Amino acid sequence: MTKILLVDDDRSLLRALEIGLGAKGYDTAVSATGKDGLTKAVLFSPDLILLDMGLPDIDGIQFCRQLRSYSETPILVLSAAEDETRKVEALDAGADDYVTKPFGMAELDARIRVALRHARNRSDHNGATLVKVGDIEVDLERRQVTNAGVPIELTAREFDILLYLAKNSGKVYTHHQILRDIWGRGYGEETHYLRVYINRLRKKLNDPEGKIIRTKPGIGYQLLDTTEDS
Amino acid sequence: MLNSRKSRRDQIKGIALTTASFLIVTLAMFPFRSHISVATAALVLVIPVILGVVVGGFGVGLVGIVAGFVIYDFVFIPPYYTLNVGQTQNWIALGVYVAVVIIVSRVVANMKDARSVAVEGEIHARQLFELSKLLLGEHELTELLDTVTSSVQQTFQFEAVLLLLQGPERLEVGATAGRPVTANELHELIPESGFPAALLRHSDRDSQSLFSIALTVAGKPVGLLVMQGALAQNPDIQLLSTFANHAALAIEQAQLKEQALEAQLLTETDKWRRALLSSVSHDLRTPLASIKAAASGLNDPSVNLDQAQTRELLDTISTETDRLSRLVVNLLDMTRIEAGVMTPNNEIIEISDLIEEGLTALGDDRARAQVSVPESPSDLFVSADHVLISQVIANLLDNALRHSPKGKPVAIEVAPRDSEVFVTVTDQGPGVPPQLMEHVFEMFSKDSDSSHAGIGLAIAKAFVSAHGGQISVENSPSGGARFSFSLPLVPFDERRYLDDEDTFGR
Numbered sequence: 001m002t003k004i005l006l007v008d009d010d011r012s013l014l015r016a017l018e019i020g021l022g023a024k025g026y027d028t029a030v031s032a033t034g035k036d037g038l039t040k041a042v043l044f045s046p047d048l049i050l051l052d053m054g055l056p057d058i059d060g061i062q063f064c065r066q067l068r069s070y071s072e073t074p075i076l077v078l079s080a081a082e083d084e085t086r087k088v089e090a091l092d093a094g095a096d097d098y099v100t101k102p103f104g105m106a107e108l109d110a111r112i113r114v115a116l117r118h119a120r121n122r123s124d125h126n127g128a129t130l131v132k133v134g135d136i137e138v139d140l141e142r143r144q145v146t147n148a149g150v151p152i153e154l155t156a157r158e159f160d161i162l163l164y165l166a167k168n169s170g171k172v173y174t175h176h177q178i179l180r181d182i183w184g185r186g187y188g189e190e191t192h193y194l195r196v197y198i199n200r201l202r203k204k205l206n207d208p209e210g211k212i213i214r215t216k217p218g219i220g221y222q223l224l225d226t227t228e229d230s
Numbered sequence: 231m232l233n234s235r236k237s238r239r240d241q242i243k244g245i246a247l248t249t250a251s252f253l254i255v256t257l258a259m260f261p262f263r264s265h266i267s268v269a270t271a272a273l274v275l276v277i278p279v280i281l282g283v284v285v286g287g288f289g290v291g292l293v294g295i296v297a298g299f300v301i302y303d304f305v306f307i308p309p310y311y312t313l314n315v316g317q318t319q320n321w322i323a324l325g326v327y328v329a330v331v332i333i334v335s336r337v338v339a340n341m342k343d344a345r346s347v348a349v350e351g352e353i354h355a356r357q358l359f360e361l362s363k364l365l366l367g368e369h370e371l372t373e374l375l376d377t378v379t380s381s382v383q384q385t386f387q388f389e390a391v392l393l394l395l396q397g398p399e400r401l402e403v404g405a406t407a408g409r410p411v412t413a414n415e416l417h418e419l420i421p422e423s424g425f426p427a428a429l430l431r432h433s434d435r436d437s438q439s440l441f442s443i444a445l446t447v448a449g450k451p452v453g454l455l456v457m458q459g460a461l462a463q464n465p466d467i468q469l470l471s472t473f474a475n476h477a478a479l480a481i482e483q484a485q486l487k488e489q490a491l492e493a494q495l496l497t498e499t500d501k502w503r504r505a506l507l508s509s510v511s512h513d514l515r516t517p518l519a520s521i522k523a524a525a526s527g528l529n530d531p532s533v534n535l536d537q538a539q540t541r542e543l544l545d546t547i548s549t550e551t552d553r554l555s556r557l558v559v560n561l562l563d564m565t566r567i568e569a570g571v572m573t574p575n576n577e578i579i580e581i582s583d584l585i586e587e588g589l590t591a592l593g594d595d596r597a598r599a600q601v602s603v604p605e606s607p608s609d610l611f612v613s614a615d616h617v618l619i620s621q622v623i624a625n626l627l628d629n630a631l632r633h634s635p636k637g638k639p640v641a642i643e644v645a646p647r648d649s650e651v652f653v654t655v656t657d658q659g660p661g662v663p664p665q666l667m668e669h670v671f672e673m674f675s676k677d678s679d680s681s682h683a684g685i686g687l688a689i690a691k692a693f694v695s696a697h698g699g700q701i702s703v704e705n706s707p708s709g710g711a712r713f714s715f716s717l718p719l720v721p722f723d724e725r726r727y728l729d730d731e732d733t734f735g736r
Contacts, residue, residue: 010519010520011636012517012520012524012546012549012550013516013519013520013523015542015546016520016523016524016527016543016546017523019524019527019535019539019542019543020523020524020526020530020533020543022539023527023533023534023535023539024530024532024533054512078519080511080512080515101515101516101518101519101522102515102518102519102521102522103519103522103523103526104523104526104530105523105526105527105530105533106526106530108523109532
């Protein structure tokens, strides 16, 4: 059974999520504080953590950073719409995705499933020379990309970006993260560079609507496996 | 201003002194006049002239010289009692006497003039110093304007002094001193578009005419100082204009300071607004998130819920809706306070009724069950707006319930003390951290991470203050927070009176 840890200090929401997710077949554990959450993240060893940004004891961002120092468990951040900058900080600190409050159970469940699927994918990629996300295959050794078997010509930087997103598909990367990791230190604000490359990549991947490479407005990009979605 | 009168008095004194001393020296030398030389007499006769010059100035000296000449010739130069001089050497003595006296008088008079100029300068400087001293230091603008007009009016003895400042559209009266200025006169002073303003006012009494000095700093106009009264002397005009410059500087400085304060206030208000917005949006969203999660869970066909779970989700929706509506009420009340339209609609009411109402306003049955209400003393009446005070009670209880572990009761108690009644709400939560103690009643006391807070306590404070009461918080010995507010009790007599009327109250 898939195990989900809920960390939120709002008891009502916690209880509603516990009931809702429990009835959907997840095994849940709850924490009302960040410290308790970090402890349960070890003891309960959840497959996914739902994390509220506003915890009474430790900051949500700090929670992400601490957890990431020893665990790859996907983190789905529950945040309010006005927490835009903190959302970005949380993603930079290692969170995988975010859900904006208020959200419905169906939406939350869908996001959980995407995060879980990609997390499983990710562990398959560990040490592999071939990264596969849906129809897209990235061959690390030969630096070649195929989409549904059709080879695609990419420049070195386009390849780097695609590989970067694909290795952790499902994770939302912030503009800052991508620029810093692909372009190098000293970059981070030049989101217009990124936009140009992403547009070219989408064209070459036959993804004009951005279904494979998702735009997260004001935040960053996310590569999604679209083949399993109905 | 009094110089001319003073000098006339000095001249009279000088002439008197000269006459008296001439009389004394003449009488003193008279018995020996045949024994002393003509030159000695001349020397002695210099003294009265010099005395006259010292006291009365050069004019008196001239009178003295003529008198001295006549006395010398008539009394001391033989042949006596004639204007005949006789010997040639006596002519020389007479000539030398006149020459010496004229020269000495001139020198002494010049010295005297120089001294009086110095004295006048000193007086002038002291007056300016006294005036300027009034402008120093921390003054509010209105206070400063009053100081300027009243000190000018007193120093120069003007009938009226008026300080006009540049308003947003035209000159406006900043301060007045002395006789009040009529509306008619103001019309003439302050030009208004469409109305003619007098450039030259033809006064029946010339000395009473109005005149003005522009107050400027670095070429920029600050205002206009208008005076009515006589101002004759040159040094006075200088003094006035120097003082006007000082006043202009001081006024400009005060205006700048006022502007800086205003700007600071605006920044503060802006900061406050932003904090309020973020606090409110958080507080609105939190219950919404629970409601949405619970409702969508109930509505999801893929979710299989048993009866107890269904009941619990429905309960959540109901509870959180109450919480939300309480917040909305709080927000509306806050807006009323902010807009300044909130005045308590007071009536005489028993405190136990208010507590009952507060519990009802809490809305949530389960939460209510957690509140323990000890038997409170009856017959405690307060004058209060029952809507507002029940809101205070509900907010305090809501806060206590949110900080109490589930199942641990929250106590509300009522205790009269002196002329007040104290309502205390105690929870068994973790208490208020010491660093937040001072700030719990502020609009956004919460640190950014805590989801509890909001405006409930701030509203409680505002409402209690509006009733003339006090609200405070402390941590109880057992660790929980203890909030307490007071309301003035209504005196027994008044209540009796109301009971008799039997139409008042509820």
